[in-house]
Amino acid sequence: MESVWIDLLVVFLKIIVILAVALGVGAYLTWVERKVAAHIQRRPGPMVVGWHGLLQPIADGLKLITKEDLFPRYGNRFLYNLALVLALVPATLVFAVVPFGPEFEVFGYKVKPILTDVNVGILLVFGLGSLAVYAIALAGWASNSKYPLIGSMRKAGVIISYEVAITFAVMGPLILAGTLSTYEIVQSQIEQKLWYVWVQPIAFVVYMFSLLAETGRIPFDIQEAEAELVTGFTVEYGGMKFGIFPLVEWYIEVLTLSAIGVVLFLGGWSPINIPFVGFVDPLFFLGPLSPYVWFLLKVTALFLFILWLHWTLPRYRIDQITEIAWKVMLPLALFNIVITSIIAPLIW
Amino acid sequence: MPWAKEKDFIDLKERFSGLEIKELENSTSLHIEKGKLIELLSILKEEKGYKLFLDHSVVDLKEVLEKEKDWRSLTSSGLVAFPEDRSSRFQAFYILYNVEERKKVIVKTRTDGTLPSIEKLWFAGKWAEREAYDMFGIRYEGHDNLVRAFLWETYPYFPLRKDFPLEGIPEMDLPSLNEVFLGDPLEGTMNYERKHTLVPTLEDLEITEKKRLKKKAQIVLNWGPLHPGTHGTMWFLFDLEGERIVQCDVILGQLHRGVEKLAENEMYNQFLVYTDRMDYISALCSNQAWVVAVERMLGIEDLVPEKAKYIRTMMSELQRINSHLLWLGTYALDLGAITIFLYAFKEREKIMDIIEGITGARLTISYPRVGGVRMDLPEGALEVIKAFIRRFPKELSDWERILTRNRIWLRRNKEVGVLTPEEAYYFGATGPVIRGSGIPYDVRKFEPYDAYGEVEFDVPVGEIGDCYDRYLVRIEEMRQSVRIIEQCVKKLEKLPKDAPFFAEVPKERKVKLTLDGIGLKVPVGEIYSSGENPRGELGFYILSTGGTKPYRVKIRPPSFYNLSAYPHLMRNRVVADAVAILASIDPVVGETDR
Structure with missing residues (x-):
């Protein structure tokens, strides 16, 4: 009986830590993005609120929260608000299956730094990811306006195309790992002394493309497309309600999908990999903290890479995006699955 | 100099009986009757190579007709077509350019209010005609959809006519918001004129919009007048089938200030x-x-x-x-x-x-x-x-x-x-x-x-x-x-x-x-x-x-005529191309509207 309470307490603590980290980091990523964008564009970025604008996210949050709550006439208020919940909840839920590090012991109690190590973790990620399309479709529909409708239809088209590609892309690593559990996938990469990116480069590229498309980052940010649709499906949202959509799409989703990408392809919390030989850890002096730092570093690197793309490239057109998904990415992913499933059993 | 010479058009004299050729210091112009205008223009375009349409508009000769001195000086220097005709109030001019031979020519005709439309010859002419209709009230026969270019459809005047006053006609009650909401009569505080020149109401704008475009497809998207993609205050109407644009039109005039009218009254x-x-x-x-x-x-x-x-x-x-x-x-x-x-x-x-x-x-x-x-x-x-x-x-x-x-x-x-x-x-x-x-x-x-x-x-x-x-x-x-x-x-x-x-x-x-x-x-x-x-x-x-x-x-x-190609370029394109094409034409509204 006692162990159940301890289990519950541990899960509760994990939830608090993960939610605090995810949402807090999500908010501060806006600052990171603004600083990175600013330096790419040869300007200082936020400098006024706090040291180098460090308090800017808080000021922005306050501003958004204190704004008037506007609602479009003839809109559907229930669906309008439901869209927000449907956007925020699934995106945050994905953190439940992100493993942050190896198992450790506290007072003789074994703790895995992952909320729930379900054995269908990856399936859960993409299931929840697909829910995002409902949020956007509802947001566009409930606003009862033309621009949001066009924006949400575009986004729905993109997500449906890339869901297929991304699901087939992750099949490769899954075949190699032989499991759907995110924790086990990292473990098997460590045991096989191999980051899957070395043998699954095609899958990684497809995954990165799909990541950009699903999160609506440039070059795939057509659902926002300031110039044509004036931020698309969020046109009729105001205040913090408006703030939540970019927070979810641009930061939380990018963060979760980068983390899943790290888990699938870059060996999770393992240090630098030399294929089939072993791992080199230049951060050995950090002791037991080193895996967490490695995980964080890899996610940050992916995130910064996405930012770099976002602030450099122009944007595709909707038909070109879906064309790439169906004509290039999907065949590539399928080819990758075939090759992997032929070769993998021969080696392992 | 870049103007055509009289000898270029000698052969036309045989084909058009009333044709006059005037070679002046700063221009060369062909004077033709209204009835033969289209024929002459199409010959100039097809045979003489004057393919580039530069401009068309109308001069209101009302003041000149009334002032004998001005009339004599204008007619003696050959600036007016058919000086014997003293009843026709307007003189229309068409400026054409021959890009191969680098020559310009002006074609002039006189009218008292109607002209044949040159829409078939130059699409740009269609827009120029809209402008002339808007400003002078010239009716164009055969024009596909003669609507006002800048002002709203229910506006009753033609501002560039010489009898329209420079300051406009104050006739609309336009009380200040203090008067409406606070009941402040504003008496004694300032010399406040409640009469204002006409201002379009929402109904007027709706009539204007309806006149432009007959809906054929699913939704009509109002793109503008305040939209970041339009680079100013332009009002585009997209008739959308999904995201594909079936037809498109532009409503200009949000920035119309009557620069040409001002020019007539400034040094x-x-x-x-x-x-x-x-x-x-x-x-x-x-x-x-x-x-x-x-x-x-x-x-x-x-x-x-x-x-x-x-x-x-x-x-x-x-x-x-x-x-x-x-x-x-x-x-x-x-x-x-x-x-x-x-x-x-x-x-x-x-x-x-x-x-x-x-x-x-x-x-x-x-x-x-x-x-x-x-x-x-x-x-x-x-x-x-x-x-x-x-x-x-x-x-x-x-x-x-x-x-x-x-x-x-x-x-x-x-x-x-x-x-x-x-x-x-x-x-x-x-x-x-x-x-x-x-x-x-x-x-x-x-x-x-x-x-x-x-x-x-x-x-x-x-x-x-x-x-x-x-x-x-x-x-x-x-x-x-x-x-x-x-x-x-x-x-x-x-x-x-x-x-x-x-x-x-x-x-x-x-x-x-x-x-x-x-x-x-x-x-x-x-x-x-x-x-x-x-x-x-x-x-x-x-x-x-x-x-x-x-x-x-x-x-x-320039951007007015460049923009006239926009509805054509947008046909069967998606909304995402609208920004690309518009930006590649690069219009500036201050200039299209003047």
């Missing part, structure tokens, strides 16, 4: 400041086009000192780079490349600073004057410009490295918005738009003004006329502008410091030319003179009855 130098406010991104080029037009009319183009000519050329080219940078930044922004926008604006800021240092103003500049420039270059100006043009080409190649060969950029621009050469003529396109279609029409080369005849530069042309070609043309134009500026700087450095920058007219010419331009009288005559703006050919048709103020000024706005 020549006073009107200069209005040219700033037309194409506010390339004010110096518009200024230059206007002063050159007036100088040509006065016949003092040769008297303008070399230094002034080189300064004007150099400043105009700086302004051209400035304008193209704004275009590049917003174009990239529209296609999602946000960073280029800031890069371009950083360089643009430097140009603005240079211009500010030289002229004292950043946006509305009014630096050139009829006869020269307002003041000499300040100390060190040339060094600053030299430093800028040394660095600028490097920056430009940096941006090109991001964009020109970028796959996404290519896919968004290649084969999008293709304007063939024939279509470019048909829509009256000029500037980078016509050059993108492969026709090397550049006023700076074809009719050099100021120092353009003496500097070396190339005219870049595109191959197929899509957005990508227009992009490349504008990028290359910036390089050529740098080349021109280099040559101007070299020349200006050689000139002595105390060289004159303002013309001195010999006494016997009897032209009172001063820096402020007060009392400047322009002789009886007409001219169509144009300059190459960053957006295309900015032309001024000036008709003078010999006073301090022009009788009629028709401005040929």
